[in-house]
Amino acid sequence: MSNVPLPDAQATLGALLRRPYEYLQTKVYGGLAARGFPDIRPAHSSLLRYIRPEGSRVVDLAERAQITKQSMAYLVGDLESLGYVTVVPDPDDGRAKRVVLTPRGQAVWATLIELSQTLEDHCGALIGAADMATLRRILQDLSQALGPRD
Amino acid sequence: MSNVPLPDAQATLGALLRRPYEYLQTKVYGGLAARGFPDIRPAHSSLLRYIRPEGSRVVDLAERAQITKQSMAYLVGDLESLGYVTVVPDPDDGRAKRVVLTPRGQAVWATLIELSQTLEDHCGALIGAADMATLRRILQDLSQALGPRD
């Protein structure tokens, strides 16, 4: 009948996905702060998610994170000034540099993974391991179906 | 063995949730732009998601969207200047104002819901209706288990 807001604005698939996503985000960055990394912010995850062990070029990180290279360069500079990454010349390309995790950066990375696992386990305990496995399976199928990139 | 990044940074529950969430976000705001609302940005959803038919106060919108009242006031001012909401005095409280959707704002709201439904149907076609129903059910259980708010 009416086009004005109704309760079902809360019932979209997007809303359902957002809820646990924001929960995880809050808990992960809170956990990082509690474990001695209070200066790691959500924006940094664009870099931390995609950086490779041998180091990554800014342009590659930007492409994977789907942001401009200028934005990624800002994140690199920020994490560099915080001591989480260093930037070294790329041995294969005189134009390029490699962004590499410092030991402290590696510690953050490992903590991030550990927190993610712990939180997933916690969620699994809430809804049951079977449902968590099903959730993962469906989300993976959906990701696949949406294409490796869009 | 090593603490350096490995492919499983892409396999966290957060990563699995993020993929479809960002897909929906991109498609919804792209769809809005294509349907004549190019000036609606993702940030505006903090208001559009929670505004009530009879109008909402800034402080209530802020609380529901989990941002400061100043931030919400900024969004209100922005959407007001774009013609999507108006602000009227609250009849019940001389300090307060009510943010109300204009007809154009109602049109955006309805389009948002329609796009969300269409996109969910599309995802359902990709993974099958049964899996979509299961996904919804599990996400709803999880939201419930995480508590109505945190």
Added chain:
DNA sequence: TTTAATAGACAGAAAGTCTGTCCATTTACA
């Protein structure tokens, strides 16, 4: 070997969020 493309740097701007402070009004209670 000149020309294209690529990697990154620098400058400037804008969006979206925050903190801090203030005023007007309402509510509570002594």
Added chain:
DNA sequence: TGTAAATGGACAGACTTTCTGTCTATTAAA
């Protein structure tokens, strides 16, 4: 019932994260 506390909002200033546009250095291609 009159004053104090709480509440809704406004204003000012700042910061983070992103963008566009332009530039240089280097590599790759014609």
